[in-house]
Amino acid sequence: MSKKNDIQLLRINYLRGPNLWTYRPVLEVWLDLGELEDWPSHRLPGFNDRLTTLLPALIEHHCGVGERGGFLQRLQEGTWAGHVLEHVVIELLNLAGMPTGFGQTRSTSQRGVYRMVFRARDEQVARSALRQGHRLLMAAINDEPFDVAAAVAEVREQVDDSYLGPSTAAIVAAATDRRIPHIRLNDGNLVQLGYGARQRRIWTAETDRTSAIAQGIARDKDLTKRLIAGCGVPVPDGRAVKTPAEAWEAAQDIGLPVVLKPSDGNHGRGVMLDLRTQADVEAAFEVAARHGSEVLVERCIAGDEHRLLVIGGKVAAAARGETAWVTGDGRSTVSQLVDAQINTDPRRGTTEDHPLNRLGIEDDGAILAELARQGLAPATVPEAGRKVLIQRNGNVAIDCTDQVHPEVEHVVALAARIVGLDIAGVDLVAQDIGRPLHEQGGAIVEVNAGPGLLAHLKPAIGKPRPVGRAIIDTLFPEDNGHAHAGRIPIVGIAGTRDSTRIARMVAWLAQLRGQRVGLACADGLYLDRRRLASGDARRWDVSHRLLVNRNVQAAVFENDACTVLRDGLAYDRCTVGVVTDCDGSETLAELDIQSPDQMPKVLRTQVDVVLGDGVAVLNAADERVAALGAFCDGEVMLYAADPQTPALLAHRGGGARGRAVFLHDRRPVLASGSAETRLAPLSPAARGGMADESLLAVIATAWALDVPPDLIIAGIETFDAHNAASAQPA
Template sequence: MSQRPTADLAILETRVYRGPNIWSYDRAIHLVVDLGTLEQFPSNTVPGFTDTLLQLLPGLREHSCSRGRRGGFVERLNEGTWLGHVAEHCALALQQVVGHDVRRGKTRSVKGQPGQYHVVYAFIDEQVGLAAGRLAVRLVNHLVEADPEFDWEHELESFILRAERTAFGPSTQAILDEAGSRDIPWIRLNQHSLVQLGQGVHAKRIRATMTSATSAIAVDIASDKDLTTRLLGAAGLPVPKQESVRTGDQAVRVAERIGYPVVLKPLDGNHGRGVCLDLQDAEEVRAAFPVARDQSRRGVVVVESFVTGKDYRCLIIDGRVAAIAERVPASVTGDGTSTVEQLVDTANADPRRGVGHEKVLTRIRVDDAAVALVREQGFEMTDVPAEGTMVKLALTGNMSTGGISIDRTFEAHPENVEIAEEAARMIGLDIAGIDFICPDITEPVRETGGAICEVNAAPGFRMHTHPTIGEPQFIAKPVVDMLFPPGTASRIPIVAVTGTNGKTTTARMISHIFKGMGRKVGMTSTDGVVIDERLVIRSDASGPRSARMVLQNPRVDFAVFEVARGGILREGLGYERNDVAVVLNVQPDHLGLRGIDTVEQLADVKGVLVEAVPRDGHAVLNADDPLVREMRRRCSGEVVWFSMEEPGSEAREMIDAHCRRGGKALVLEPSDRGEMIVVRHGRREMQLAWTHLLPATFAGRARMNVQNTLAAAAAAFAAGAPLHDIRQGLRSFSTNYYLSPGRLNEVDVNGVNVIVDYCHNAPGMKMLGDFVDRVGDSLESSHDLARPSRIGIIATAGDRRDEDMRELGHVAAQHFDVVIVREDVALRGRQRGETAGLVIEGVRAAMADGSRCKQVEQVLDEIDAVRHGLTRSNAGDLVVVCVDKHAAVMGELETWSNQAQAGATANPETPAADPDYAARTPVVS
């Protein structure tokens, strides 16, 4: 063991899970860290480590850790815990310092890598969470071995400022908290305050306190103070006299006409900036004019009569007063011993005061205007005011300039409430801040001489949600009520499909069923993003980002997501939960990537979808797959089984018991007339369709599509689709290129039967091979010299294991007479020809064992391989093309067909005749 610890803790890898994932039901940050020599030094062996850590981050004393009680983590520190675990808790504590309520975390060792650990912890803001993890690691290293360049106070302050830059303001956060309490999902659309509430067709947007229902014209009117006053005056509402001017001389003439004292303010300013009050003569007006003009975007200044009284803000939401606050300008009160400057410092030391909107109060800022105002009151900043003397530091009562607020919601006179509501209606704002100046809000302003001095669009909520004096008002509730009235939906149904094989076809079937019901379906798959039957993005869109794109689209009222293993491992799911999760199968594919080395681990990854099913949701599971069967234990909702097994099998016996308890399942019932898909619900049995009458099953020969049909029908049934709509959807869904591109597309090329499919792995090849055997046995030769040949053009992705590539070739050799091996455009880390060589090794090994295959060839380019396969085929032969770029292949096949019909020789340079093939050419990702 090393005698002295060194600062070796390092981050090897960082991942951000933006939805449910293999580590957590919610969002999380995942760090892979290496302790180095610190693996030999738990926390209790590093002198002074625990005491110093708790001094720097006292919030760690509240962490319960695995002990389940306050102080549990401190006990672990004293007993000795590894420093990766310490970094996890530090990352949580740092986020708690900036007000983020995060508590979940875990640290686990990396299998087979001594000294390396998975550190997983929750986050609210992604950038803050990542910064917390980095700072936590630096802090731990510093406590192990002091770094002279590491200044904790400076680092912590920088971290807090970063959190403030990305944090929502108090108004936005109040609305989001209320939405969260009602289970309304939200998505942040930028790095500021633009947020989407709800999903798809139910989505609403907010930016601070402006909503998607806020009138742009109303905002423009409210920004023009002169126009606002004229409109309110025309409605008979109390407003001060005012005019707009552009020069100091004009301001003086208007002030003399209105009568002193007057107020100068920018025409289109905000937050009280540039407002000059109680100007008594022409000299003061001339001096104030440039101050107001500098804050006006258009250089126009408003001169209005000075109304004396207190400053009140009336908040109007959806036409009704929601809260009223009295705003008191920033000031200090003398104690007889402290200077004005010291009194300001004391006030700013209040823990409720912070920078900007960080806390409920803003720090008082002493600028030139504040010093001048103090001087007007007969004091300098170094003077000591008498005890009880109030010294103003700002003229306006805005919270952003250090003012305080007093709640007056239930004290306002009814007539004043009516005036405020009428003012909001006149301007047309759904959320408005009406500023009153009057002696007392409890008395009618028409009698006391008060007036409306301003109408504000996007008013801040902080003075109402966190008043300095009085009870807070829960004003986010009427905002959310306005956007989502009680009983209004905010979520769209989500069906998520995963599995090793069959995901895309099953997702397309489900989408097709609901499109037939009139739903506007958003679907993601390996082909791209489809919105209401329109392919809007061509790429592999089976990840979480594509899912979020669908949920943001305002046309979508039903979502179907193909969810791949890679997206779950990379980012988690792109949403909180799915109403229906479909798991088709789990086969050994893509093992050895991202720490997934066994098929059981792969099943855990795909089981994330099942864990994301709510209590009122459904998990559609394949009863024939033992690994999928085990996922039933991870489902909070109801399980719907599907099975292709015959009655009496283990799977069917389990389904029988499930249905006796009132459960749901879809099964195949064999008979002399064929196989019938039967829906079982409790003791009821309902016939759905004959498998051989469904186009996608090729008269029942495509067993993989029989399974996909069962899964799609079960998912639609679980999602509430009537049986007749499910039946109609399955009867009208076929594997033609336009409904299911690249999945069992059948093309006749000069009498040659060509099947185009996406098969890329050994389990899929077994199912495709079964289909080839069933179809091939029915083919009739066009000549008497030999039986029809079966030619397979195959390939696999370069990121699979060597043994998986060999197995693909071995399986293909069992079903084809000739195997042509090609490669994808994206080699995924392999050398050109390396992947094909491994597949060919598998084919040759099978040939040596007496397989069907008699010849194997290598043609690396996809189109060249297709041309080669067609060249060596005869009428009546079966050619199966396992594609990468299916659009290009289909175009090439049509070219051959068209040229043959025209009596011409195939020319590789001739473009495809069908423009849709070219239009569907995918983008290489």
Template sequence: MKILSRNVYVGPNIYANYPLIRYVIDIGELEHWPSVRLGDGFINGLLEALPSLQSHGCSYSVEGGFIRRLKEDEGTWIGHIWEHVALELQNLAGSPVTFGRTRSTGETGCYNVVYQYHQRDVGLEAGRLGLRLLTHLMPAEVQELSNAEIDDDFDFASELYSFVKMAQRKEFGPSTGSLVKAAEDRDIPWLRLNQYSLVQFGHGKYQQRIQATITSQTKHIAVEISCDKEDTHSLLNDLGLPVPQQVTVYSERQAVRAANSMGYPVVVKPLNANHGRGVSINLDSDEDVATAFAEAQKYGTGSTVLVESYLAGFDHRMLVVDNDLVAVAKRVPGHVVGDGKSTIAELIEIVNLDPRRGIGHEKVLTKLELDSQARRLMAEAGFDEHSVLEKDQIFPLRSTANLSTGGTAIDVTDIVHPDNRDMAIRAIRAIGLDIGGVDFLTEDIGKSYKEIGGGICECNAAPGFRMH
């Protein structure tokens, strides 16, 4: 079998109004070897490798239809089988694709094979892996006729695992994925422009682009302001919005002096890091501040570090889009709950079994880690990883509530006090962002900050959507 040509259609095409991959193939002598002649060993081996093929309806439009095509009369040909295998491999990797067609070009043994894809590299790799599987399953005499390269060490289970992991790495993150899904629900065409999160919606002069949650309308200068925590604090403070006291420091000695001047407890964080990296909160001693200063410098660019007064309360992410507060989530730091018998290390493993948890931003939640910050919190509480918590005892493994460090979120959009709503909108408008996230600390989001206190600790460009 020879591949004569390959095309990747990224938009509407002569076959469908969505992305497709097209191969023109010459199956040569395999024209005389439809599936029934390839034998039960080939068909059963294929169904053993991919049992979910039994759900394919094919031209019968009912479950099991493709299996009938394989077994009835003389069967079907290798190009058609390849099409179904390429589709099913993508489905197993998390891409819900269904459309495929295999038609003769008019020349004996030559076929157009087209199948749908969501992510280009995943679709192409599905084709390559599918062809290797089919070649591996063919009888020896047919393998020789196919002129294909035979891999005697081919292990489909291992190859499938590697393929699925590769596909997961190529998938959009939760924020970009939610925007693409919203576009699809509204029949808005989209095009992925790189292997990351750069996406085009629409075509021609009406097109818009996003990079994660940065849009074509997001101002560069607004992003620069939001990334500088000192500039953001100064701007919000000048407008009379609630913010903590803040001092910029460049040395451990200055950090300790600033903490003593404003009074403990304090927060120490980098000038321009994100996702809660390098942030230490509720520090109540010179020694803790010195340690936190060194930690903050690891994550910031340059030596600049911020010392802030500590704001008590729950951490809330307030999402503002086009001057409207659209969602608010109460964030809870990553934690474990004791069962009276498991160690903290074992409880972390149990929590990480949740299929919603992954590495980094690949899933809705992030796996908990037993790292230096978790060990510091355990030591402060008189615990270590082998300690057994009492039943229902909650122990936080993070001092910050970012989802990227294992936190969880509770939707509280419907109970936000109007004053808090207006405060968040004013903050994002002041910075100049079209989409922004306000990190607001308060004991009760349903009560005005003017009555019970609270304050803004950060404003973020490109806010993540997954907590909402």
């Protein structure tokens, strides 16, 4: 078989919000199969075997068949290369540790050209997977060698560069479980939870409630000790020193054995324990001095190191440490023994997926000093049977949450409050965490801001603790079971008929209720009546700014079909979703919309994202629009100028929840089932040349937002007079 030409990637578009395909971000790729349009999988000799040899786990893909092996069945029956590429990319993401199950491939109106999409939590990871998947597929088609391991490694490297760390990811996952939206604010771990004025921010395990003063206190270990000791919290005796000689003098005054550590270090770096001789103390000073600006000498507390996580004034999790030892065999060096007896533990590694760190003893001053105290070096060969202490601390990963004594919980939570931290990692040393500290001479040795959560999420021994959920519950307390914490009222308006004016009037009516309202529409980006940016603000990168703005208490977004197809919606869910019409197909040929019949599927996106306690406001005069109500998770409200419109009549017959808006004797009527409320007639000036149905869309949307009927009419009457200033830039 002759070599086949490459599949051409005509267009790659990252849809960042809810879109034609799904609620979530996807990478959409337009593919030109070229000659491969005539070569489905079953016509390519040996292709199926080569592909499944490269990616044997493709057998797990159900595809449209709905069962294991479904995709392989499709390969045998014959499927096109675009569909195959979809599954190759998904499998590479699975192998790279970022599993996804969503993908679709659909033909376009042009022969051989397809739109292929797959779930993509990060654009750069998705592009990397696409690039490697494309190469793999063409290699399998043309019977050429391909290094799958190298391809997966490249994707995994991009995952490591792009994705959130484990602590932040756990908090975000807990927010998602409670349907709290999140926005990543930088390439690191700064994340916004919630929208607008109801947002909170986290950075790893620090929050916008974590004060700079508390962080500063926590960094100064000597100051921390003095503050908490003054409130009755047990701490070890100690003092700061500036030279090795001062360290030895302090050690003798405090009483041996002692601990030396940097005053502002972290992660246990530079900490030396159980020092009993002048040589050990002076050597430990040099190690500690390399990791901080000042060195502390403290009384050595008997017992194991523990880390207790305090969230919102309560202990949420606890972990215990253990010392690391090796046993000599008379043949291997200390370095070789560490690699064979410690580093082979699958719980140890260099990534954030491992609860214990891999030990590199040649570069660790504390370990080298510990070996020196035993008369050893990394290259020394200990005699057979000799036990060698490698590390006294740094192995805190054994869950002991259920063993913590109530008195210990009280003291630890008190220490966090004294420092002023909403989330704290409190380190203490005790022989038995199940007994009060004063009974055993235990003490708190450090209070840390921004503690890592990995030891509690993936302990080496014991069960994981839901610490991410504990942080979310502190930031967003349950409000009588309210499921939408962190959300502001959001209105999305889709259509072409008077949609900009509708959006601006709805924003005005919401503002009259005393809220600060953001508006993104074709006229620009607004906060209240001040324009923040001119030009079309329906683009995702412009309109999304409203959700980051802490001043925004409610937001109104104008969307058209192009917004859905090119960017996706700026928000994940909305309080009110409005669809006025299904017009505009004639301007979307570039996006493969060839007829009006395709428009309902596009505009359905606006209805799909309505919250369960939200409202879809739909034009009953357009049967295609009215039919979208079937896809709404919340309430459906219809409007039409004619009260005899069939869809409206049928809807009103559905009972008290069948709300509708229509005209009677030129007066707007709000109807709930058979009950009707007639509003005052609107003046010709208030209509501003708008069609009746457009005015009714405004009234219905305001009603869905619980704006009082009298205020709706008054607001429409005063709209033009009070919004002239909004055309002026801020």
